[in-house]
Amino acid sequence: MSNESARIRALRQLTEEARQAPSPKLDWDALEERLFTAEPGLTLARVTPSRARWALLAAAAAAVVAGGVGLRGGAPSQPSAAVSEPNHPRVFGPAGAALDGAALIEGDRVLAGDAPVVVSEPGRATWTLAPHGSATLVDAGRFRTVRLEAGAISVAVVPKLAPESFAIEVGHTRVAAHGTRFTVKRAGERAEVTLEEGVVAVGASADRGRTRGFVMRAPSTGRFSLDGAKLGEVNGPPADSLEAARAGAEDERAATPAATPRPPKSTGPSARPEPDAARPDVPDAVALERGAARVMALVEECFSKGTAAPRGVAISARVSLSFSVLPSGEVAALTAEPPLSPEVQACSERELSGPLFAASRRGATITRTLHLAR
Amino acid sequence: MQSSRAALESWVAVGRVAPPADPRRLRGSGARLARVTEGDDLVSRAAQGDERAFRALFRAHRSDVTRLVHRMLGRSNDVEDVVQEAWVQVHRCIKDFRYQARFSTWLYRVTVNVVLMHRRAARSRPTLVEAPPTLVTRDRAPLPDEQVARGARLEAFTRLLERLSEKKRTVFVLHDLEGVAPTDIAEIVGAPVLTVRTRLFYARRELAAMMHEEPTLAALVAELEASGSSAAARRPESEVT
Numbered sequence: 084m085s086n087e088s089a090r091i092r093a094l095r096q097l098t099e100e101a102r103q104a105p106s107p108k109l110d111w112d113a114l115e116e117r118l119f120t121a122e123p124g125l126t127l128a129r130v131t132p133s134r135a136r137w138a139l140l141a142a143a144a145a146a147v148v149a150g151g152v153g154l155r156g157g158a159p160s161q162p163s164a165a166v167s168e169p170n171h172p173r174v175f176g177p178a179g180a181a182l183d184g185a186a187l188i189e190g191d192r193v194l195a196g197d198a199p200v201v202v203s204e205p206g207r208a209t210w211t212l213a214p215h216g217s218a219t220l221v222d223a224g225r226f227r228t229v230r231l232e233a234g235a236i237s238v239a240v241v242p243k244l245a246p247e248s249f250a251i252e253v254g255h256t257r258v259a260a261h262g263t264r265f266t267v268k269r270a271g272e273r274a275e276v277t278l279e280e281g282v283v284a285v286g287a288s289a290d291r292g293r294t295r296g297f298v299m300r301a302p303s304t305g306r307f308s309l310d311g312a313k314l315g316e317v318n319g320p321p322a323d324s325l326e327a328a329r330a331g332a333e334d335e336r337a338a339t340p341a342a343t344p345r346p347p348k349s350t351g352p353s354a355r356p357e358p359d360a361a362r363p364d365v366p367d368a369v370a371l372e373r374g375a376a377r378v379m380a381l382v383e384e385c386f387s388k389g390t391a392a393p394r395g396v397a398i399s400a401r402v403s404l405s406f407s408v409l410p411s412g413e414v415a416a417l418t419a420e421p422p423l424s425p426e427v428q429a430c431s432e433r434e435l436s437g438p439l440f441a442a443s444r445r446g447a448t449i450t451r452t453l454h455l456a457r
Numbered sequence: 458m459q460s461s462r463a464a465l466e467s468w469v470a471v472g473r474v475a476p477p478a479d480p481r482r483l484r485g486s487g488a489r490l491a492r493v494t495e496g497d498d499l500v501s502r503a504a505q506g507d508e509r510a511f512r513a514l515f516r517a518h519r520s521d522v523t524r525l526v527h528r529m530l531g532r533s534n535d536v537e538d539v540v541q542e543a544w545v546q547v548h549r550c551i552k553d554f555r556y557q558a559r560f561s562t563w564l565y566r567v568t569v570n571v572v573l574m575h576r577r578a579a580r581s582r583p584t585l586v587e588a589p590p591t592l593v594t595r596d597r598a599p600l601p602d603e604q605v606a607r608g609a610r611l612e613a614f615t616r617l618l619e620r621l622s623e624k625k626r627t628v629f630v631l632h633d634l635e636g637v638a639p640t641d642i643a644e645i646v647g648a649p650v651l652t653v654r655t656r657l658f659y660a661r662r663e664l665a666a667m668m669h670e671e672p673t674l675a676a677l678v679a680e681l682e683a684s685g686s687s688a689a690a691r692r693p694e695s696e697v698t
Contacts, residue, residue, distance in 0.1 A: 089678045090668050109537050
C-alpha cells in the first residue's frame with residue numbers, strides 16, 4: 084500500500100473521529116437569558132409584543148425578591164401609591180416626591196402631581212419628572228430607557244463609558260446620554276432637548292444602544308420631531324456625528340473606520356459648520372493600533388490593581404473589549420464581554436479619560452480580545 | 458495518483474465514513490440536522506415576531522449551530538460568543554427568510570457568515586490571548602489510552618484544518634464533518650456545485666499532504682501503511698494455504 088493511500092485512509096479515519104467528537108457544552112440557560120432578556124437593545128428582546136410577557140415574568144420575580152418597591156425620602160405612606168396588580172403595569176404617584184429607581188421594573192409608570200418626582204438610580208442617573216408629567220420605564224436593562232409621555236424630565240447621568248447607560252424616549256425620538264445633564268420636554272408633537280453638560284445623541288428610537296442621528300454638545304438646545312428628526316437649528320456648539328463611533332460595530336467588529344456619517348443637513352446660512360477640515364477622515368491605522376494598545380494596557384493595569392487574588396492563586400480572564408474612538412480622540416463606550424468587575428470598569432473609565440487618539444472627523448470603533456492575568 | 462484522486466473524489470461512496478448526500482439520512486451528530494423543520498409554522502411564527510416560536514427554534518437548533526461553529530472555529534475560545542451572535546443574526550434576518558431554501562440551509566448560511574466574519578475580525582486584531590498551539594512532540598512510546606491518542610489526533614487535525622483557506626475549510630467542514638449535501642453547500646457559500654466539489658477535492662488533498670507535518674498524524678499514516686503492507690504481505694500466504 085502506498086504512502087498516499089495510507090494518508091487518505093488516515094484522513095478518512097480522522098474525519099470520522101472529528102464527526103464523532105462531542106460539541107462543546109455551552110451554558111444554554113445563560114445564553115438564552117442573554118439573548119432574550121439581558122441585552123434588549125442589542126438582541127432579541129426587541130420583539131416587543133412578546134417581550135411584555137417576559138417583562139411581566141421579570142416583574143413578578145422582582146416583586147417576590149424585592150417584596151415591593153421602596154421609596155426614598157418619602158413618607159411611609161408613599162409606597163402605597165404603587166398599584167401592584169399582577170400582569171398590569173405598576174403606577175407610582177402622583178403622591179410620591181422621591182423614588183428609588185433601582186426598584187422600578189420595566190413597565191412601571193411614574194406620574195407627577197403638583198410637585199416634581201425625583202427618581203434616583205445610584206451609579207446611573209437621577210431624573211426628575213416635572214409637575215404633571217408622566218413617564219414609563221420601558222427598558223430596565225443595560226440601556227435604561229424612560230419614555231416621556233407628558234411633561235418634562237431633567238436628567239443627571241453619572242458619567243460612564245458604557246454606551247447609552249440612560250436615555251429618554253419621546254414618541255419615536257430617543258435622546259441617549261453619554262455622561263450628561265439634560266432636560267427633555269414633550270411639547271405637543273415635538274421634543275425639546277436642553278443640554279447643560281456633556282453630549283447626547285438624538286435619533287430614532289429603533290435601535291437602543293446604538294442611537295444614530297444628531298449629536299448635541301453642551302450647552303445647546305434643540306427641537307426634534309417625535310420620529311427623531313431635527314426641527315430647525317440646534318443652538319449650541321457644533322457637534323460631530325456620533326454615527327461614526329456607533330455604526331459599523333455590528334457588522335465589522337474590528338478596527339475599521341466606522342460607517343460614513345450622515346452629511347449635516349444644510350439649512351441655510353445658519354447651518355452648523357463643517358467639522359475641522361484639517362482633521363483626517365479617520366484616524367491613521369498605525370495611530371489606531373498604538374492607541375488601542377495603550378487602552379488595553381490601561382485596562383490590564385486596572386485589572387491587575389483592582390482584582391484581589393489570594394497568594395498563590397492566579398486569576399485570568401479573556402474578554403472581548405470594545406470601545407469607540409470619538410472624533411475628538413477620546414475613548415467612549417468601553418464595554419467588555421464578559422463584563423469587567425465594577426472596580427476594574429470604574430478604574431478603566433477613570434484612566435481612559437482624555438484624548439488617547441488623534442482627532443479625526445469620523446472616529447472609529449475598535450474591538451480587541453484581551454487576556455487579563457493577575 | 459489516479460487512484461488516489463479517484464479516492465478523494467469518490468469519498469462519498471466509500472463505506473462507513475462516507476457522509477451521505479442527503480442530510481436526512483445522516484447518522485450521529487449530523488442527523489440532528491434532519492430535525493430542522495422546513496418552512497413550518499414555527500419558522501413563520503418566529504418571522505412574525507413570536508418570541509415563543511423563536512425560543513423553540515433556538516432550543517431545537519442551538520446544538521446544530523454550536524457544532525458547526527465549533528468545527529469551523531477550531532480551537533478558538535469564542536464559540537459561545539459566536540453562537541450568540543449567530544442567533545442574533547438569525548433573529549434579525551428571519552423575517553427575510555423567503556422559503557426559497559430549506560430553513561436548515563438558511564440557518565447554516567447565516568452561521569457560516571457569522572463565523573467567517575468573526576474569523577476575519579480576529580485576523581485584523583492582535584491576538585494577545587491565544588496560547589501558542591500545543592506542540593505535539595513525537596512520542597514513540599505507546600499511548601496509554603486510546604482516548605488520549607484520539608484527542609491528540611483531533612488537536613492535530615484541527616491545526617491542519619486551520620491552515621486551509623476559508624473557502625476550502627468551509628466546504629470541508631460542511632460536507633465531510635456536517636454531512637451537508639453539495640447542492641446545499643452551494644447555496645450556503647454562494648458558489649456553483651462544481652466549485653464546491655473542486656474545493657472539497659483540494660481541501661482533502663491538502664489535508665492528506667499536510668499530515669506528515671504533524672507527528673501524531675504521521676504516526677497514524679505510518680501505522681496504516683504498515684498494517685496495509687503486512688496485510689498485503691500476508692495475503693499470498695493465505696491464498697496458498
